Amino acid sequence: METAEKYNHRLIEPKWQKRWEEANLYRAIDFDKRPKKYILFEFPYPSGERLHVGHTFSFTGTDVLARFSRMNGFNVLLPIGWDAFGLPAENYAIKTGINPMITTVKNIANSKIQAKHLALSLDWEREISTTEPAYYRWTQWIFLQWYKKGLAKKVEMPINWCPRCKIGLANEEVVAGSCERCGAEVTRKRIKQWVVKITDYADRLMEGLSRTDFIEKVKAAQINWIGKSEGAEIEFAIKGRESKIKVFTTRPDTLYGATFMVLSPEHEIVDQINNDEVKHYVEKSLKKSDLERTDLAKEKTGVFSGLMAVNPVTGKEIPIWISDFVLSTYGTGAIMSVPAHDDRDFAFAKKFGLPIVPVIAAKKEWDFTKAPYLETEKGTSINSEEWNGLPTGEAIKKAVQWLEEKKIGQKTVSYHLRDWIFSRQHYWGEPIPIILCSKCGEVPVPESDLPVELPKVENYQPTETGESPLAGIEGWVKTVCPQCGGPARRETDTMPNWAGSDWYFLRYLDPRNSKAPVDLKKAKYWLPVDIYVGGDEHNTLHLLYSRFTYQFLWDQGFVPKEHPEPYYKRLSHGVILGSDGQRMSKSRGNVINPDVIWEAFGVDALRTYLMFMGPFEGTMTWSQESMEGCYRFIKRVWGLVIGKCELEAEKKAGSGNLNLKRKLHQTIKKVGEDIARMKFNTAVAAMMEFVNVWQEENSELAKEDTGKFLQILAPFAPYLAEELWERLGNNFSIHATNWPEYDKVLIREEMVTVVVQVNGKLREKLTIDNEKREAKDEIEKLAKESERVRKYLADKKIRKVIFVPGRLINFVV
RNA sequence: GGCCAGGUGGCGAAAUGGCAGACGCGUAGGUCUCAAAAACCUAUGUUUCGAAAGAAACUUGAGGGUUCAACUCCCUCCCUGGCCACCA
Numbered sequence: 017m018e019t020a021e022k023y024n025h026r027l028i029e030p031k032w033q034k035r036w037e038e039a040n041l042y043r044a045i046d047f048d049k050r051p052k053k054y055i056l057f058e059f060p061y062p063s064g065e066r067l068h069v070g071h072t073f074s075f076t077g078t079d080v081l082a083r084f085s086r087m088n089g090f091n092v093l094l095p096i097g098w099d100a101f102g103l104p105a106e107n108y109a110i111k112t113g114i115n116p117m118i119t120t121v122k123n124i125a126n127s128k129i130q131a132k133h134l135a136l137s138l139d140w141e142r143e144i145s146t147t148e149p150a151y152y153r154w155t156q157w158i159f160l161q162w163y164k165k166g167l168a169k170k171v172e173m174p175i176n177w178c179p180r181c182k183i184g185l186a187n188e189e190v191v192a193g194s195c196e197r198c199g200a201e202v203t204r205k206r207i208k209q210w211v212v213k214i215t216d217y218a219d220r221l222m223e224g225l226s227r228t229d230f231i232e233k234v235k236a237a238q239i240n241w242i243g244k245s246e247g248a249e250i251e252f253a254i255k256g257r258e259s260k261i262k263v264f265t266t267r268p269d270t271l272y273g274a275t276f277m278v279l280s281p282e283h284e285i286v287d288q289i290n291n292d293e294v295k296h297y298v299e300k301s302l303k304k305s306d307l308e309r310t311d312l313a314k315e316k317t318g319v320f321s322g323l324m325a326v327n328p329v330t331g332k333e334i335p336i337w338i339s340d341f342v343l344s345t346y347g348t349g350a351i352m353s354v355p356a357h358d359d360r361d362f363a364f365a366k367k368f369g370l371p372i373v374p375v376i377a378a379k380k381e382w383d384f385t386k387a388p389y390l391e392t393e394k395g396t397s398i399n400s401e402e403w404n405g406l407p408t409g410e411a412i413k414k415a416v417q418w419l420e421e422k423k424i425g426q427k428t429v430s431y432h433l434r435d436w437i438f439s440r441q442h443y444w445g446e447p448i449p450i451i452l453c454s455k456c457g458e459v460p461v462p463e464s465d466l467p468v469e470l471p472k473v474e475n476y477q478p479t480e481t482g483e484s485p486l487a488g489i490e491g492w493v494k495t496v497c498p499q500c501g502g503p504a505r506r507e508t509d510t511m512p513n514w515a516g517s518d519w520y521f522l523r524y525l526d527p528r529n530s531k532a533p534v535d536l537k538k539a540k541y542w543l544p545v546d547i548y549v550g551g552d553e554h555n556t557l558h559l560l561y562s563r564f565t566y567q568f569l570w571d572q573g574f575v576p577k578e579h580p581e582p583y584y585k586r587l588s589h590g591v592i593l594g595s596d597g598q599r600m601s602k603s604r605g606n607v608i609n610p611d612v613i614w615e616a617f618g619v620d621a622l623r624t625y626l627m628f629m630g631p632f633e634g635t636m637t638w639s640q641e642s643m644e645g646c647y648r649f650i651k652r653v654w655g656l657v658i659g660k661c662e663l664e665a666e667k668k669a670g671s672g673n674l675n676l677k678r679k680l681h682q683t684i685k686k687v688g689e690d691i692a693r694m695k696f697n698t699a700v701a702a703m704m705e706f707v708n709v710w711q712e713e714n715s716e717l718a719k720e721d722t723g724k725f726l727q728i729l730a731p732f733a734p735y736l737a738e739e740l741w742e743r744l745g746n747n748f749s750i751h752a753t754n755w756p757e758y759d760k761v762l763i764r765e766e767m768v769t770v771v772v773q774v775n776g777k778l779r780e781k782l783t784i785d786n787e788k789r790e791a792k793d794e795i796e797k798l799a800k801e802s803e804r805v806r807k808y809l810a811d812k813k814i815r816k817v818i819f820v821p822g823r824l825i826n827f828v829v
Numbered sequence: 830g831g832c833c834a835g836g837u838g839g840c841g842a843a844a845u846g847g848c849a850g851a852c853g854c855g856u857a858g859g860u861c862u863c864a865a866a867a868a869c870c871u872a873u874g875u876u877u878c879g880a881a882a883g884a885a886a887c888u889u890g891a892g893g894g895u896u897c898a899a900c901u902c903c904c905u906c907c908c909u910g911g912c913c914a915c916c917a
Contacts, residue, residue: 363915
């Protein structure tokens with residue numbers, strides 16, 4: 017007996033990859049009449065390790081959706097690019113001396129081979145890289161627009177500083193107060209940094225969310241990060257001095273309970289205090305890293321300033337303390353302390369023996385000398401003179417009114433969001449396009465001179481002074497002032513990684529434009545991004561910076577006024593853990609390399625498994641056995657269809673089995689609905705179910721119907737579907753066909769199962785003709801006649817009968 | 830501490846008010862084979878009764894509630910994961 021041809025992915029994959037590329041099958045067409053759909057995944061960082069299985073997972077899910085949308089008549093844009101600036105490339109350069117541009121180009125080439133092999137239906141004509149001068153020219157241009165509008169400024173601020181490496185460190189690089197590289201104790205250093213005023217857009221960034229369809233958790237994360245809180249600013253007079261101290265509080269109604277004040281060590285008043293103890297404390301605090309200062313476990317420290325303030329409502333003198341638990345970056349950098357109703361204030365009061373006055377009535381027994389009373393949101397004021405007895409909401413209103421009348425305070429809003437520190441003292445980033453002239457001061461590089469290209473350097477190590485390595489290249493730094501023509505120097509700070517990734521989605525729409533970041537008409541056609549798929553780790557910073565940048569460009573008219581928000585829907589993709597249930601990492605040795613998998617089982621099996629593993633947003637554990645289960649599924653489909661082809665040669669097209677045909681149409685419906693809801697796992701399950709029935713029914717599927725099944729499988733297993741589509745004698749390409757329609761009449765089952773319950777418990781199942789699904793009386797009669805039901809109904813009185821057509825009948829006795 | 834997402838067989842998971850456990854993995858038995866692998870077939874939530882066919886009860890983190898009916902809705906609590914965190 018001759019054996020049927022076996023499935024061999026190694027033969028079909030290269031063949032179709034080539035055909036697809038030649039046919040340019042997935043090009044997105046500007047201004048096409050079909051409805052557009054812009055589907056975007058976060059562009060990858062091309063590291064030396066190339067794409068990992070996490071990338072293949074989220075890219076495949078996005079690709080399935082894109083392919084499905086295309087088959088449903090949409091003009092789909094699915095682009096890719098490379099977020100190629102950043103520290104790993106720079107660190108590699110420091111180690112090896114090889115220019116990051118060289119390694120980047122190499123890594124991109126590798127990743128590209130992988131992305132193509134994975135059969136992503138990308139429009140490669142729109143490929144971009146943030147490190148290309150033609151791209152970062154516009155990243156720099158956006159900076160200049162901020163600068164023009166006064167949103168980008170150079171400000172002196174403290175950074176984490178390693179005195180041994182002589183380098184500024186990001187918060188992540190500080191481990192337990194020490195430098196990650198050398199272990200030296202990290203101190204604070206004040207340097208001038210570029211800062212972008214994202215806080216000006218705090219309200220807009222919150223309001224804009226209502227125009228999006230982000231999943232709830234993303235909206236919540238953004239709102240939390242912006243952290244708007246309404247409250248009041250109150251001025252406290254200092255005894256024996258002219259100056260006053262402003263505090264921010266969300267609870268002006270507790271003013272009677274404010275028994276002391278605390279200033280942050282950075283507060284301006286502190287500088288004016290001439291007291292050794294204070295100086296010593298402040299010096300020590302300023303040296304501490306952010307991490308140390310915000311360590312919750314540590315005991316409160318502090319020092320008395322020697323000054324007294326006056327509580328404006330009680331007229332009493334209260335001491336002013338200094339402590340590093342008060343943040344200089346939030347509110348006014350000073351607080352009024354109400355120890356009776358705040359954890360931190362209470363701890364501080366206890367430690368330094370300060371008075372505690374309760375001002376909110378406790379609803380349970382409470383000893384205010386032992387613990388603070390914190391459930392104050394719906395409380396009632398006490399010990400507060402004219403505010404006594406008022407519920408908190410009323411008391412706040414009354415307090416604000418009083419403060420405003422006396423002109424010592426007013427209603428204000430405070431945000432958690434801080435301005436965006438835009439300077440990096442590193443090499444591998446976009447140079448900030450500013451020139452420093454000794455005569456004219458800060459001068460922006462004229463737009464016509466952009467891009468300011470990153471020069472080649474010999475040494476990528478930051479300098480002794482903490483400046484970026486660019487500072488060491490005299491030939492580049494020395495320039496002429498564009499205003500006066502005199503000698504000047506270039507800014508040597510570079511931009512953060514976020515700068516290039518802020519606006520990349522705009523560049524995809526018009527990647528070769530040399531007049532503007534994006535053409536307005538093209539942007540009007542394609543925007544907003546319909547679906548943006550990314551990781552949870554980017555739900556705050558990246559998404560917020562990106563929305564801010566877009567809103568700013570919108571204000572300036574550089575993006576279409578029809579689209580005030582860039583992204584319509586945001587979805588977060590899940591995470592794949594190693595087979596040990598741990599995060600994949602080289603040191604654990606649990607990394608799954610997609611190349612190895614598709615070499616063994618083929619891309620189609622890998623894609624199918626990735627989609628089948630679990631919900632798209634979930635956390636999933638890699639299972640090699642389950643992977644092989646999907647490989648079996650792919651091979652089974654191959655066997656069935658190839659068998660079919662051979663059968664056909666003898667038998668010609670049959671009409672096929674009606675049951676199987678019904679199952680097929682039900683599957684077409686289910687798979688389509690599931691993909692639209694991003695429920696890829698159940699879509700794959702439905703196809704498996706169909707294949708099981710197919711196998712049982714002995715291949716009695718008409719040729720045309722076999723083709724329909726391949727069409728719904730195509731988004732998941734593009735190679736297999738294309739190959740078998742051809743073998744069935746169809747024209748290239750299955751991926752350019754329309755999604756098959758299902759027969760609304762055919763999908764109805766002839767028989768339905770009606771569940772018979774007694775008091776809600778399942779007692780019997782009846783199989784009835786679907787035509788009779790509404791026939792309540794008949795079904796009730798049938799049910800009562802059943803032996804098993806009778807047992808439970810015997811000598812009981814039926815109080816009620818619940819009937820759900822086609823589903824159940826429930827006797828309540 | 831705050832916010833968010835979860836908790837269902839041996840495992841990954843389905844079901845969003847109407848047959849809990851679809852689909853896949855694993856396991857056991859079988860077919861094929863000299864043998865093995867592959868492939869295919871059958872069984873597979875737990876407990877109890879029964880020689881068996883079969884029958885009964887229990888079962889979605891715990892407890893309560895709403896409902897004829899709850900994995901699903903409401904309340905209280907426990908646990909796990911993620912993000913943020915001395916934010917006044």
